[in-house]
Amino acid sequence: MVDLKHSDIRIIDEAFQGDPGYCLNFSDRTFSEYFEDEFRISIDEPRYRAGGASKMNRLRTFFRISNAALAAKVMRSLADYREGVWGPYKPETKERLFGLIARIESGSETARTDALERFTADQTLDELIGSIERDIGADKPAAALDRLHTYCSKKFGHLLDKRGIAWNRDEPLHSRVGKYVKAVNQERQLQDMTQQILKNSIGVFDKFNHVRNNQSLAHDNDLLHKAEARFIFDSVSAVLRFVKSVDTARFED
DSSP: OOOOOHHHHHHHHHHHBSSTTOBTTOOHHHHHHHHHHHHOOOTTSGGGGTTOSSHHHHHHHHHHHSOHHHHHHHHHHHHHHHHHHHOOOOHHHHHHHHHHHHHHHHTOSSOOOTTOOOOSOOHHHHHHHHHHHHHHHTTOHHHHHHHHHHHHHHHHHHHHHHTTOOOOTTSOHHHHHHHHHHHHHHHSOOOHHHHHHHHHHHHHHHHHHHHHHHHSTTSSOOOOOHHHHHHHHHHHHHHHHHHHHHHHHTTOO
16 A cells, blocks of 8 residues: 655655546546556556545555556556646646655555556457556565567567568577667667677577576476565666566667
């Protein structure tokens, strides 16, 4: 649960409340659909109505009773949605909101899952991400590693498809990553350190193949200790965030 002070609630209201009781421009239907589509959460459940049935009351209750990682993820998502609909926040509002998000994330005992993107309309991908998020929400990172590996395989296959680069399903994950790194280096003049980080990521995913095959639920394996599994999950997620930033920049020149 997230320990929110009255000042934190005022920040949330400032960031997400439209008219009193309303969350941004959502109707009851679109509010429910947003949580279902983006997070596989039923915001209409009775537990979220403990503080009142309005959309903002349900949102406040959701933030109070959710784990820190999920609460921060939803805040970031709603902030992106809000700016897409109404334009940028006032600088002081954005500073307060993202300061709150940073404080929530710094106190989180569970891993972050914001590196996972629904990058294509695919029911299998939705189920895959949902499964990872459930395991992480339950603080079971070792159980999530098999599906994280599958997610990465799909993600880098998608990145290669976007570039028209041939690959096949028999290729190991690190081979797909290697092709992606080569393509990015040809597309952009990257800084030396950026190139080195991308190059090092090939080795990270090579080792991840071993973890997936021998230390995850992919087979009848002994699982990693939770602390080590969390470290691996966080490290792979950090690479995914970095890849996302590099790939996004491709379209900003």
